[in-house]
Amino acid sequence: xxxxxxxxxxxxxxxxxxxxxxxxxxxxxxxxxxxxxxxxxxxxxxxxxxxxxxxxxxxxxxxxxxxxxxxxxxxxxxxxxxxxxxxxxxxxxxxxxxxxxxxxxxxxxxxxxxxxxxxxxxxxxxxxxxxxxxxxxxxxxxxxxxxxxxxxxxxxxxxxxxxxxxxxxxxxxxxxxxxxxxxxxxxxxxxxxxxxxxxxxxxxxxxxxxxxxxxxxxxxxxxxxxxxxxxxxxxxxxxxxxxxxxxxxxxxxxxxxxxxxxx
Amino acid sequence: xxxxxxxxxxxxxxxxxxxxxxxxxxxxxxxxxxxxxxxxxxxxxxxxxxxxxxxxxxxxxxxxxxxxxxxxxxxxxxxxxxxxxxxxxxxxxxxxxxxxxxxxxxxxxxxxxxxxxxxxxxxxxxxxxxxxxxxxxxxxxxxxxxxxxxxxxxxxxxxxxxxxxxxxxxxxxxxxxxxxxxxxxxxxxxxxxxxxxxxxxxxxxxxxxxxxxxxxxxxxxxxxxxxxxxxxxxxxxxxxxxxxxxxxxxxxxxxxxxxxxxxxxxxxxxxxxxxxxxxxxxxxxxxxxxxxxx
Numbered sequence: 263x264x265x266x267x268x269x270x271x272x273x274x275x276x277x278x279x280x281x282x283x284x285x286x287x288x289x290x291x292x293x294x295x296x297x298x299x300x301x302x303x304x305x306x307x308x309x310x311x312x313x314x315x316x317x318x319x320x321x322x323x324x325x326x327x328x329x330x331x332x333x334x335x336x337x338x339x340x341x342x343x344x345x346x347x348x349x350x351x352x353x354x355x356x357x358x359x360x361x362x363x364x365x366x367x368x369x370x371x372x373x374x375x376x377x378x379x380x381x382x383x384x385x386x387x388x389x390x391x392x393x394x395x396x397x398x399x400x401x402x403x404x405x406x407x408x409x410x411x412x413x414x415x416x417x418x419x420x421x422x423x424x425x426x427x428x429x430x431x432x433x434x435x436x437x438x439x440x441x442x443x444x445x446x447x448x449x450x451x452x453x454x455x456x457x458x459x460x461x462x463x464x465x466x467x468x469x470x471x472x473x474x475x476x477x478x479x480x481x482x483x484x485x486x487x488x489x490x491x492x493x494x495x496x497x498x499x500x501x502x503x504x505x506x507x508x509x510x511x512x513x514x515x516x517x518x519x520x521x522x523x524x525x
Numbered sequence: 526x527x528x529x530x531x532x533x534x535x536x537x538x539x540x541x542x543x544x545x546x547x548x549x550x551x552x553x554x555x556x557x558x559x560x561x562x563x564x565x566x567x568x569x570x571x572x573x574x575x576x577x578x579x580x581x582x583x584x585x586x587x588x589x590x591x592x593x594x595x596x597x598x599x600x601x602x603x604x605x606x607x608x609x610x611x612x613x614x615x616x617x618x619x620x621x622x623x624x625x626x627x628x629x630x631x632x633x634x635x636x637x638x639x640x641x642x643x644x645x646x647x648x649x650x651x652x653x654x655x656x657x658x659x660x661x662x663x664x665x666x667x668x669x670x671x672x673x674x675x676x677x678x679x680x681x682x683x684x685x686x687x688x689x690x691x692x693x694x695x696x697x698x699x700x701x702x703x704x705x706x707x708x709x710x711x712x713x714x715x716x717x718x719x720x721x722x723x724x725x726x727x728x729x730x731x732x733x734x735x736x737x738x739x740x741x742x743x744x745x746x747x748x749x750x751x752x753x754x755x756x757x758x759x760x761x762x763x764x765x766x767x768x769x770x771x772x773x774x775x776x777x778x779x780x781x782x783x784x785x786x787x788x789x790x791x792x793x794x795x796x797x798x799x800x801x802x803x804x805x806x807x808x809x810x811x812x813x814x815x816x817x818x819x
Contacts, residue, residue: 264624264627264628268624272613364611364613365577366577366605366607366611367611367613367625367667369575369576369577370575370577370600370603370605371600371625371628372597372598372599372600372601372628372629373597373600373628374596374597377597520579522538522577522578522579523572523577523578524578
């Protein structure tokens with residue numbers, strides 16, 4: 263318990279910062295929506311001028327773009343990107359920080375390595391959950407406020423909740439990287455490299471429309487356009503996400519318990 | 526009872542040697558010196574004891590229990606002072622020490638104040654703002670605050686000024702009086718000479734000698750220094766037991782181990798101006814060990 267509280271306290275600032283940033287970002291994004299909805303016809307014409315590839319990469323579908331649920335995926339992609347960075351950074355620093363000298367503090371205390379990693383993981387989870395609760399509140403309020411027709415809040419929440427799932431995946435990946443990569447010099451560059459890498463695969467794939475590489479990037483496990491149209495998740499990808507999370511976290515626990523903590 | 530028992534402890538980092546076949550035991554209530562040059566394997570041995578790293582082969586027991594299987598339980602009674610102190614940034618000394626104390630189910634606040642007072646450590650400063658020596662003090666307080674039965678010190682005096690070192694040694698001697706066992710790793714021989722009861726010397730990953738400080742010094746070696754009227758042929762001193770033979774102008778010095786009478790007869794043949802026969806410092810003895818590479 264003491265470790266959990268200590269870690270939580272250590273995350274206080276970053277949690278606050280990320281939560282605020284995401285909230286402000288979505289308020290700004292959604293506040294441009296009225297411009298689109300009020301000039302629906304002109305907008306459609308303008309968008310038709312874009313090549314289809316680019317439209318797909320940006321998550322724009324012409325028919326629904328002027329409704330809130332059609333517009334939301336377009337901006338939500340960037341929220342996901344930010345959320346992924348937050349989660350991956352948490353996950354990577356979880357253990358990498360421990361390898362860099364503070365290990366001699368925690369790991370010589372009367373605790374098991376599993377207890378150490380669990381306390382840290384729980385604190386990171388709480389940090390992410392706080393971010394998500396605030397994000398859900400702020401974004402649904404904002405959405406209800408600006409939506410021109412009655413908003414199907416369920417669908418809106420289904421889409422928004424993918425932020426949480428994606429963050430879990432990146433948290434787990436971050437943990438995995440931090441135990442598998444021998445010496446991480448900069449947590450930030452590993453984080454940004456991975457997240458942007460996956461994000462670019464996602465952009466490419468959406469414009470190419472190749473099914474098989476969809477498995478490669480966690481960003482594509484939740485097809486937001488699909489979810490907002492059908493108001494449901496694609497089950498195979500839900501299972502895939504769960505599998506990625508469990509395998510990555512399981513491996514991290516296993517490797518960390520056996521690892522030599524170097525001087 | 527042996528507090529620490531190492532048996533054939535071996536650690537390879539891939540193919541690189543860490544330590545090879547390290548065996549020794551530390552008895553209850555003694556201060557045990559662990560000494561060797563940088564990179565000899567002192568820290569590797571200590572980190573293995575603390576199960577920060579796992580051995581390739583061999584076993585380690587602390588308080589009679591397997592050091593890896595029972596690590597969390599054993600660590601309740603171990604205090605460790607690392608050679609380099611990093612610690613969480615952005616924390617006040619007091620907060621860090623309280624956090625450290627929260628791992629042990631006892632009230633340590635009095636002991637923290639006591640130790641901080643003794644070492645002249647300001648509890649209200651941020652760790653970031655501390656000098657190297659003051660960070661070291663945080664490490665020492667942190668290692669001792671729960672009154673452990675075994676204290677493991679990895680080159681603890683680096684960064685401490687002589688006055689502080691003095692206080693620190695007194696602190697350790699006090700702990701010893703309470704029956705605490707101490708494993709003291711260092712490459713500074715004077716410290717070990719002053720504090721320790723027994724000493725293990727490690728070189729290139731292997732223990733090359735394990736002796737009582739007293740035997741090491743008193744019984745085995747004498748340091749000779751002769752001043753002569755005329756230059757003397759060094760050849761007469763080439764005999765078993767003589768080492769570190771040096772001569773400059775009319776001065777000859779060497780270490781001698783063996784029958785002192787034989788040596789005295791040889792010395793008697795020389796026309797002396799002056800003679801010193803002294804206990805060598807550990808430093809000189811160890812240089813001897815290192816060079817010979819036994």
